[in-house]
Amino acid sequence: MAEEGPGEDIVSEYLGQNPHLVQWVDSLRGICETNKQWNARKEFILRNLEAFPNVEPGVSSPSLDKLLSLSMVWANHVFLGCRYPQPVMEKIKGMAEGVKVLDAPVRKTRDEIMGKGKRGLDGKRYKDGPFPNAPAQNQPFFNRLYKAVAWKLVSEGGFGGPNLDHFEVLRSCVETAKASLSCVFVPLKDIPDLPVARTQREGQVCELRCQTVYLGTGYGRDEAAARAMASKEALKAFQGRKVIVRICRRRFQGNDVEDVVLVDDQTRNPTFPPALSYPFLHQSCS
Structure with a gap:
């Protein structure tokens, strides 16, 4: 995916070039995710597809399960303030590089x-x-x-x-x-x-x-x-x-x-x- 421009524009452009992914990626949305949460997590998933070459849209696999789990861990950290072991935090922060979340919640100690x-x-x-x-x-x-x-x-x-x-x-x-x-x-x-x-x-x-x-x-x-x-x-x-x-x-x-x-x-x-x-x-x- 391209690395510049607002997140939603990047996602729209990428899905415009890959229309076969539209229905599949939307099926991954959680039932209680807000639009803001889902748009951010969707971008996280699409940005990392190339790093999981065994993922096939519409086909269950350990690679897909891992990608979705990491996307949820990242969303929980950003939107709910959840904490995870340091190696996991470092991994999801690296995977989220380039994902922009507007008005993300402010965390307190x-x-x-x-x-x-x-x-x-x-x-x-x-x-x-x-x-x-x-x-x-x-x-x-x-x-x-x-x-x-x-x-x-x-x-x-x-x-x-x-x-x-x-x-x-x-x-x-x-x-x-x-x-x-x-x-x-x-x-x-x-x-x-x-x-x-x-x-x-x-x-x-x-x-x-x-x-x-x-x-x-x-x-x-x-x-x-x-x-x-x-x-x-x-x-x-x-x-x-x-x-x-x-x-x-x-x-x-x-x-x-x-x-x-x-x-x-x-x-x-x-x-x-x-x-x-x-x-x-x-x-x-x-």
Whole structure:
């Protein structure tokens, strides 16, 4: 692709020269991606097609899965502020060279988000909470994901299999549904709402989301271990007869806030670990 000019003009010009790609690339759009998110990710995909020579439009392959996964990782980083291991960050930044995103969200440090020693929750510019229709908006996606996870677990020998990689099961099913997981990592000792006994321990906390919906939290000695435990907790919701997207109360910085969460059909009065960042700093579907 050409390296100059506004992103949409570059994409339009490239697709004008390659009309056979138009329908295929548009089929890769996620159900909850805004126009801005999709236009940027589409440019990312098209710019990197030549680096994945085994990708054939309309044909599933490991190369296509890798390209789409990297495009989602990049979009999550740019639009949702998600963080990934340094080698992954370096790779997606290199792949995104030349992609221009107008009015990209401005990121703050964790201390600014948490407002340590400064303003409380009421003094920050946060949304009041999730949109009332958020559960209904997200439920069809998670119904499909529930079926994908159920089949995947059967093929892997069940939830309690001795060699089950919970994160890989969840990640592969989410990506098959053309979405991606977002992970937030925070040092265990930096979480103010945890019990005293736990805050004295070293380690990491991981919070998992998909489509901005909270899935689970895990604790571990490092980020990989915390992510594995968060994935195991998230998969527990898929053990019921169905999954339900609900708005529930969670603690954040000593306050109760509303969050969109995934639970099973047996959960009546769920309790959740404290949120690692205010939930609605995450960009919502529109």
